[in-house]
Amino acid sequence: MLLLSAFLGDETVLVCQGFMWIFDQSNSMIPRQFQYVAPSSLKDAVSLLREHGEDAKILAGGQSLIPLMKLRLMSARYLVDINHIPKLSYIKEEKDIIKIGALTRHAEIGASKLMKSKLPIMLDAASVVADPIVRNVGTIGGALAHADPSGDWGAIVLALGAELVAVGPKGERRIKAGEFFVDTFTTRLGPTEILTEIRIPSPRKKSGGAYLKLERKVGDFAIVGVAAQIALGDGGICVEAGIGLAGAGPKPIKATLAEKALIGKKMSDESIKKAAKISAENTDPPSDIRSSSEYRKAMVEVFTRRTLQAALDRMAQR
Template identity: 55%
Template sequence: MIPSAFDYHAPGTLEEAVALLERLGDDAKVLSGGQSLLPLLKLRLGDAGHLVDIGRIPGLTDITEADGYLRIGGTAREADLERSDLIREKYPILLDTAAVIADPLVRNRATVGGNLAHGDPANDHPATMLALGAEVVARGPDGERTIPITGFFTGLFATALAPAEILTEIRIPVPPPRSGGAYVKLERKVGDFATAAAAAQVTLGEQGEIVRVGIGLTNAGPTPIKATAAERYLQRRQPDAEAVAAAAQLAADATSPSADRRGSVEYKRDMARVLTGRAITRAVQRAGGQ
């Protein structure tokens, strides 16, 4: 399949890229790893007169901890996350997530920033970033701004990014001691979108009670979902089986999945419940709790 004709631009700096996007307007799309965008263009489900490739802009692929944040560069690839010692040692929730995105070949091209900026509720990083309380850094004609992840996903395939803004970095607050996280996904086969998936990030207090918790859900509605009722319920509670089950049910209640070949509404909602329970339990174990 051949996409409709477009022109390709490869700016060497962020300033050039933003200026191009501003000049080209709505007819331009940002190309990062291209593993979502190029299939869309080939299937002609999407259309663009211009692609602005940010993949050749230097300095956007670092994965580092600095000033209290884990910083993931806007064009860092999923494969970079998987191979990062920092991620492997300190952020198993991100490793869980990267490892179930598409397949290893796609992950050699696909970027973490693109996974968020595409605005697809079936993508996996949104739930994880909601659980981690991430922020997205965007560069546009008016300079740089920071967008909390809770305000980033505005609709189906829609985000808070303005047309001439580029996602340049993802910032995740470095979790305090006794923290842990996990992402659990049910997929029919490698490369499939989630039937359901859940991310949980917890911090435990002196007595093993939950003092901080974030829960995100994948492919459970028109946007990625932050399960706030479940989070509130768990605050200051011991994460015993009963509390986890009650929180998992609250998370499932917050979903509005659509029926498709992956399952019925009832099935997907129940899988969201089961997977939320497993994600919380694994997160608590990784935080050093029971």
């Protein structure tokens, strides 16, 4: 909310209720005036951010930013387009780390062979982010930095224990996914920092993951989404578990207690049910036009169970 109010012009009346905006009825689809700059290096981009401070916003895929500007829910005096900066779009594996450039489009992740073989959970998400048109243009970095509480990638990076790389005036730093999300539309990124890379540890041999979400229709914000990645040791004992929730609170949530309930236990219907219950019990989801808090909570349980089962099934197939 903090960041949102900073986006807003003085004239706009805005009330945030859950994820839904009730805005000035005269708001239209025509943005306020802004200037557009397209730096060709990260260094230039960072210095533009330093120069213009809160007046500048980074344009990656623009699939959230541009609609907000058109609705005048947000105004950026300077739009810093990072699409002309080289080497921000890639998917590669180096020393047991899978690295994704922040400008990589959702559709590129969905089509990646590396992801298909190592992290099919990424394909699950890439195929359900918004709609096909958005997927061709929107970027994983932009979506994470936007930090919509019902966004798909937030739940994914939390489940995978990813690290996010940011570049700012003082150079590069890494932020753990679990610490990245602060509040609704608010992250640890400073106003002069640019998210450049997502780093995911290469999964162990006996591991599997899945992402499932409940939505009213394709392209709608998730009612809830659940990402789960698990790894098994000898005798079917769970040695690693990551669970990320979308739509279940003011920000993407890591279901830490549910993860703990699984680790060290043999995976079974019982343990999955228990983890799902814990996952739901520890959320306090919002109510909005899409769903009540009560329903969201119940669906966190259903979808945590279904996702864990899907992750196990996937492991069995490998």
